[in-house]
Amino acid sequence: xxxxxxxxxxxxxxxxxxxxxxxxxxxxxxxxxxxxxxxxxxxxxxxxxxxxxxxxxxxxxxxxxxxxxxxxxxxxxxxxxxxxxxxxxxxxxxxxxxxxxxxxxxxxxxxxxxxxxxxxxxxxxxxxxxxxxxxxxxxxxxxxxxxxxxxxxxxxxxxxxxxxxxxxxxxxxxxxxxxxxxxxxxxxxxxxxxxxxxxxxxxxxxxxxxxxxxxxxxxxxx
Numbered sequence: 101x102x103x104x105x106x107x108x109x110x111x112x113x114x115x116x117x118x119x120x121x122x123x124x125x126x127x128x129x130x131x132x133x134x135x136x137x138x139x140x141x142x143x144x145x146x147x148x149x150x151x152x153x154x155x156x157x158x159x160x161x162x163x164x165x166x167x168x169x170x171x172x173x174x175x176x177x178x179x180x181x182x183x184x185x186x187x188x189x190x191x192x193x194x195x196x197x198x199x200x201x202x203x204x205x206x207x208x209x210x211x212x213x214x215x216x217x218x219x220x221x222x223x224x225x226x227x228x229x230x231x232x233x234x235x236x237x238x239x240x241x242x243x244x245x246x247x248x249x250x251x252x253x254x255x256x257x258x259x260x261x262x263x264x265x266x267x268x269x270x271x272x273x274x275x276x277x278x279x280x281x282x283x284x285x286x287x288x289x290x291x292x293x294x295x296x297x298x299x300x301x302x303x304x305x306x307x308x309x310x311x312x313x314x315x316x317x318x319x320x321x322x
Contacts, residue, residue: 135167136149136152136153136156136167137149137171144204144231145201145204147230147231148197148200148201148204148230148231148232149201150230151197151226151229151230152167152170152194152197152198152230155192155194155226156194164189164191164192164194164195164260164286165194165195165198165260165286166310166311168310168311169286169310169311169315170194170195170197170198171198172309172310172315173195173198173199173202173258173284174198174199174201174202176256176282176284176317177199177202177203177206177208177256177282178201178202178205178206180255180256180281180282181206181255182202182203182206182208182255182256182281182282183203183206183207183208183209183255184208184209184211184252184253184254184255184256185199185202185203185208185209185210185211185254185255185256185257185258186210186211186212186213186247186250186254186256186257186258186273187199187210187211187212187213187257187258187260188212188213188243188247188257188258188259188260188261188269189212189213189214189243189259189260189261189262189286190212190213190214190219190220190223190238191214191219191223191260192219192222192223192226193212193222193223193224193225193226193227194226195258195260195286196210196212196223196226196227196236197226197227197230197232199256199258200227200230200232200235200236203232203235203236204232204235208235208255209235209236209237210235210236210237211236211237211239211250212236212237212238212239213238213239213241213243213246213247213261214238214239214240214243215240215241215242215243215261217240220238220240223238224238243261243265243269244265244268244269244272247269247272247273248272250273250276251276252276253276253277253278253281254273254276254277254278254281255278255281255282256281256282256283256284257273257277257281257282257283257284258284258285258286259283259284259285259286259294260285260286260287263287263290263291263294264291264293266285266288266291266293266294267291267293267294267297270283270294270297270298274320277320278320279320279321279322280319280320280321280322281319281320282317282318282319282320283298283304283316283318283320284315284316284317284318285298285315285316285318286310286314286315287314288308288314288315288316289312289314294316295316298316298318303320303321304318304319304320304321305318305319305321306318306319
């Protein structure tokens with residue numbers, strides 16, 4: 101237990117270094133932190149990275165997370181061994197692609213919720229293009245209602261949807277998050293009720309990283 105909590109703390113520090121490297125133009129010889137990596141361990145990983153790079157390059161799709169924030173998602177999901185990953189706010193699937201890189205390693209699956217039919221369709225195309233559609237289930241509809249159907253314990257929850265709804269998602273899904281599990285929330289500075297909840301609950305430990313320190317990283321204590 102102590103080892104896993106320590107690992108999460110180390111990873112959060114690494115995430116902060118990644119963002120600082122972005123501001124300074126990257127680590128020497130390793131490229132900028134706000135770019136999609138060019139090195140891939142396998143052909144499957146390369147296919148996902150190529151899909152991400154092309155989607156960002158063309159600008160033909162709405163990017164819900166920057167490359168640096170996406171790398172933080174992947175780092176935390178993979179290193180924590182997350183298997184059941186829940187995402188609120190699929191958008192066009194870029195954050196799901198970053199999470200899929202982790203799922204390929206952990207043997208996990210992603211269930212992602214999206215209210216906009218057009219964005220959900222674009223996300224499905226990206227998942228198919230990247231060869232990870234078998235790892236990801238897209239649920240269309242109002243997530244405030246559809247998430248109530250979730251029953252299995254959650255290893256990692258990522259919230260990036262309607263900011264005023266963050267607190268509702270937290271209240272509904274926190275009971276399902278495993279002790280030692282992670283809750284990640286994007287653009288938390290625009291969700292004051294959520295921010296207050298995760299920083300005043302003694303059962304949670306929250307730090308901030310990402311672009312503008314706007315990624316809330318919350319540990320559900322054991």
